[in-house]
Amino acid sequence: MSSPSGTIPLPVAPPLSSSTIRLPGSALPPGAGAEPVRFFARAAAFLRLVIRGALLQLVTFGFYRFWLTTAVRRHLWSHTSIAGDAFEYTGRARELLIGVLLALAVLSPIYLGYFILGIELERVRSFLSLPLFVLYFVLAQFAIYRARRYRLTRTIWRGVRFWMTGSGVNYAFRSSMWMLLVILTLGGAYPWRAAALEGYKMRHTRFGNLVGSFVATGDELFRRAGWIWMIFFCPVIALVLGSLSTLDTVEPGTKTALIIFAVGFGLALPSLPFLWLVFRAIEWRWWANGLRIGGVRVASDLGRDAILMIYLKFLFFAVCIGMVGATLVLMAIAGVSSHLMAPMGKLGKAASVSDLALTVSEIGGAAGLVLIYLVTFLAIGVVQRFYLQHELWRAVAQSLRLDNLDSAANVVAEGVPVGALGEGLADSLDVAGF
Amino acid sequence: MSISQAEASKDRAIFFDGASGRRREVTLTFDARLLLHEGAAELAAWPYSSIRVADAPPGKRRFRSLEAPDLARLEVSDGALADRLIAASPNLHRGTLTIATERIVLWSLAAAVSILFIVFIGVPYAADRLAPLVPLWFEKRIGDAVEGQVGAIFGRRLCTKPEGRAALDKMLGELGGAAGLPLPQAAVVASPIPNAAALPGGKIFLFEGLLRKAQNPDEIAGVLAHEIGHVVHRDGMRKLIESGGTSFFIGLLFGDVTGTGAALFAARQLLEASYSRAAERNADAFAIETMQRLGRSPAPMGELLLRVTGDERDRPLPLSILATHPLTGERLETLKRAAGPAAGPPLLSPQEWDKLRAICGS
Numbered sequence: 001m002s003s004p005s006g007t008i009p010l011p012v013a014p015p016l017s018s019s020t021i022r023l024p025g026s027a028l029p030p031g032a033g034a035e036p037v038r039f040f041a042r043a044a045a046f047l048r049l050v051i052r053g054a055l056l057q058l059v060t061f062g063f064y065r066f067w068l069t070t071a072v073r074r075h076l077w078s079h080t081s082i083a084g085d086a087f088e089y090t091g092r093a094r095e096l097l098i099g100v101l102l103a104l105a106v107l108s109p110i111y112l113g114y115f116i117l118g119i120e121l122e123r124v125r126s127f128l129s130l131p132l133f134v135l136y137f138v139l140a141q142f143a144i145y146r147a148r149r150y151r152l153t154r155t156i157w158r159g160v161r162f163w164m165t166g167s168g169v170n171y172a173f174r175s176s177m178w179m180l181l182v183i184l185t186l187g188g189a190y191p192w193r194a195a196a197l198e199g200y201k202m203r204h205t206r207f208g209n210l211v212g213s214f215v216a217t218g219d220e221l222f223r224r225a226g227w228i229w230m231i232f233f234c235p236v237i238a239l240v241l242g243s244l245s246t247l248d249t250v251e252p253g254t255k256t257a258l259i260i261f262a263v264g265f266g267l268a269l270p271s272l273p274f275l276w277l278v279f280r281a282i283e284w285r286w287w288a289n290g291l292r293i294g295g296v297r298v299a300s301d302l303g304r305d306a307i308l309m310i311y312l313k314f315l316f317f318a319v320c321i322g323m324v325g326a327t328l329v330l331m332a333i334a335g336v337s338s339h340l341m342a343p344m345g346k347l348g349k350a351a352s353v354s355d356l357a358l359t360v361s362e363i364g365g366a367a368g369l370v371l372i373y374l375v376t377f378l379a380i381g382v383v384q385r386f387y388l389q390h391e392l393w394r395a396v397a398q399s400l401r402l403d404n405l406d407s408a409a410n411v412v413a414e415g416v417p418v419g420a421l422g423e424g425l426a427d428s429l430d431v432a433g434f
Numbered sequence: 435m436s437i438s439q440a441e442a443s444k445d446r447a448i449f450f451d452g453a454s455g456r457r458r459e460v461t462l463t464f465d466a467r468l469l470l471h472e473g474a475a476e477l478a479a480w481p482y483s484s485i486r487v488a489d490a491p492p493g494k495r496r497f498r499s500l501e502a503p504d505l506a507r508l509e510v511s512d513g514a515l516a517d518r519l520i521a522a523s524p525n526l527h528r529g530t531l532t533i534a535t536e537r538i539v540l541w542s543l544a545a546a547v548s549i550l551f552i553v554f555i556g557v558p559y560a561a562d563r564l565a566p567l568v569p570l571w572f573e574k575r576i577g578d579a580v581e582g583q584v585g586a587i588f589g590r591r592l593c594t595k596p597e598g599r600a601a602l603d604k605m606l607g608e609l610g611g612a613a614g615l616p617l618p619q620a621a622v623v624a625s626p627i628p629n630a631a632a633l634p635g636g637k638i639f640l641f642e643g644l645l646r647k648a649q650n651p652d653e654i655a656g657v658l659a660h661e662i663g664h665v666v667h668r669d670g671m672r673k674l675i676e677s678g679g680t681s682f683f684i685g686l687l688f689g690d691v692t693g694t695g696a697a698l699f700a701a702r703q704l705l706e707a708s709y710s711r712a713a714e715r716n717a718d719a720f721a722i723e724t725m726q727r728l729g730r731s732p733a734p735m736g737e738l739l740l741r742v743t744g745d746e747r748d749r750p751l752p753l754s755i756l757a758t759h760p761l762t763g764e765r766l767e768t769l770k771r772a773a774g775p776a777a778g779p780p781l782l783s784p785q786e787w788d789k790l791r792a793i794c795g796s
Contacts, residue, residue, distance in 0.1 A: 060546075064539075088490075123582065158450045159452045159453075159506055208455060409457070410454055410456055
């Protein structure tokens with residue numbers, strides 16, 4: 001199949017996507033069979049969508065989130081295309097709403113059981129019930145799997161549905177066991193956990209009658225990103241060295257050396273957030289390069305700097321908005337208190353401030369503060385959706401190329417849409433993804 | 435295949451039949467129904483009334499048909515052709531599971547109002563009715579769990595000097611007798627915090643710090659009577675039901691909107707404060723009644739509270755609606771108004787009072 005890029009007569013010229021410009025040293029040469037993934041970035045339209053969504057969330061007490069999530073997904077899916085054919089998201093907000101109601105029905109008895117079991121454990125020994133939070137983690141893993149399944153069965157390409165087999169319970173078990181290993185190894189086992197879980201997800205992923213797989217390995221991720229894990233140990237090492245140096249048994253010379261090491265490691269601390277971002281970039285690329293569906297191979301040349309810039313821009317705007325919000329709150333508090341103080345101090349009419357006026361200004365002040373607070377966080381939400389959803393999606397999508405796409409030309413449609421219980425659980429447990 | 439030529443042609447479109455992923459170039463014929471031909475073969479015939487829109491990328495239009503497989507899609511790139519198809523199809527947007535925004539807003543408001551109604555009226559009402567129905571043995575189990583945690587936090591350092599204990603029991607006996615109750619259970623915790631608390635299940639904790647701040651037995655007796663009031667009203671259980679119910683419904687309202695964690699917390703604080711203000715007033719009323727029955731004045735308790743918290747009436751910040759306890763000044767007025775001459779015998783002798791204050795051995 002010939003590459004259709006540039007040949008599709010669009011009324012509006014497609015944006016110059018970085019995927020058409022190959023940098024030297026990229027993962028795959030611009031081979032004949034490699035099909036780029038295109039993302040038609042319409043930043044203004046997306047921003048309009050999320051700003052409108054944020055305002056509607058404000059007046060709907062947050063209920064609009066189901067519609068906003070759906071609108072965002074529909075936008076991103078339909079603006080992403082492979083070989084000239086765009087994806088389609090067929091999920092609807094009403095399904096998410098029903099999912100949340102179902103999740104409530106599932107969670108209510110669990111919460112009650114949790115409460116009673118917690119009391120019984122506390123009676124045996126104080127704080128013995130703390131490990132019960134593990135239940136939430138396991139439940140969240142189940143939710144993540146089932147939510148992915150919902151999203152996938154609403155993802156359509158060329159009139160064929162993606163879908164998923166496998167079991168959420170099985171996945172939750174695997175994920176939790178791997179998490180235990182990650183904790184025991186102080187994070188060292190993370191790459192293998194990521195590979196194992198993505199492997200499970202992809203092995204059970206289907207596009208029509210094509211079976212997915214995941215070929216990236218934990219070794220690979222560790223080779224690329226293990227150094228970051230080592231640096232993440234600095235605080236721990238600094239702590240250990242620092243406490244060692246206070247011991248009397250250590251020789252003075254060794255002690256000085258230890259202190260110098262500890263200070264050095266301590267100074268490395270501020271770089272940790274950036275290292276984390278670098279790790280995310282490495283992980284995204286590692287992940288994308290491991291994806292397979294049938295005979296189709298996915299390759300990505302996702303740039304580390306691009307991802308870093310997206311996160312930094314998000315942080316910059318979020319911090320700016322946060323500071324504006326905080327300033328407004330402080331000004332409002334100062335205004336209200338000076339309003340209350342003024343008559344007493346300057347005019348000597350302390351008695352004239354009636355209780356009613358006090359209550360009115362109290363309620364008005366509180367309402368104003370709440371409004372500023374909500375608007376601030378909704379604004380941060382807009383920035384977050386723009387950078388961490390739209391821009392991240394754009395960067396990842398445009399970095400992808402598909403090899404051997406012809407093998408998917410005659411795929412047979414299979415699979416049925418599943419309910420949104422997983423999405424509802426994810427919403428209730430605050431682990432909702434895209 | 436040469437896509438560019440096919441799509442440039444005025445009656446050409448791309449068709450996916452929903453059974454396979456094959457990309458087919460079709461010719462559209464506007465007959466009695468919309469006919470889709472691949473070469474000479476007729477692939478589908480869609481009644482115009484069955485045609486609906488589907489999401490499409492910029493510059494393209496996508497259509498589906500209720501009479502075709504669910505995922506069959508017709509993709510039209512040519513603007514004029516798409517317009518012609520749109521003009522011919524009367525029901526393009528019917529039944530596409532989309533809801534008008536105004537209706538979403540309206541129903542959200544209705545849901546929010548009903549949730550607020552539940553939280554402000556339903557939950558306290560339910561807690562009032564349910565708290566007395568919770569079996570005492572169950573409440574005691576909760577109390578034991580809380581007591582274990584209190585013990586773990588404050589190091590299980592209960593003060594048990596025998597003479598002090600005897601004085602405390604004497605005072606508790608008087609208070610219990612006046613209220614018509616068996617001997618209330620209370621213990622003194624060795625902690626400098628000036629406070630007292632009633633746990634679910636009826637156990638009362640008096641913190642040593644409060645004993646240090648107290649100047650006479652009536653002050654402590656008033657506080658104990660207040661806590662006994664909480665026990666009698668089963669406020670611990672009620673609080674548990676109220677806060678559980680409130681978090682559940684407020685969580686339902688806000689879901690995971692970014693940053694609502696803090697808003698949620700604030701809303702809960704506000705609600706719990708309003709619940710507990712009522713509970714505190716009732717416990718005060720109980721304390722007043724009990725002290726009056728013993729012929730002692732309830733006013734000293736107010737003086738002790740004032741000494742502990744300072745006069746909150748002087749604070750200018752608009753935060754009094756957030757206060758868990760009613761303004762101490764306001765409660766002080768109530769307690770003062772109820773004050774009468776001390777007609778009854780003192781609850782403790784000066785010696786017993788000294789022993790009680792020294793119960794922790796300092």
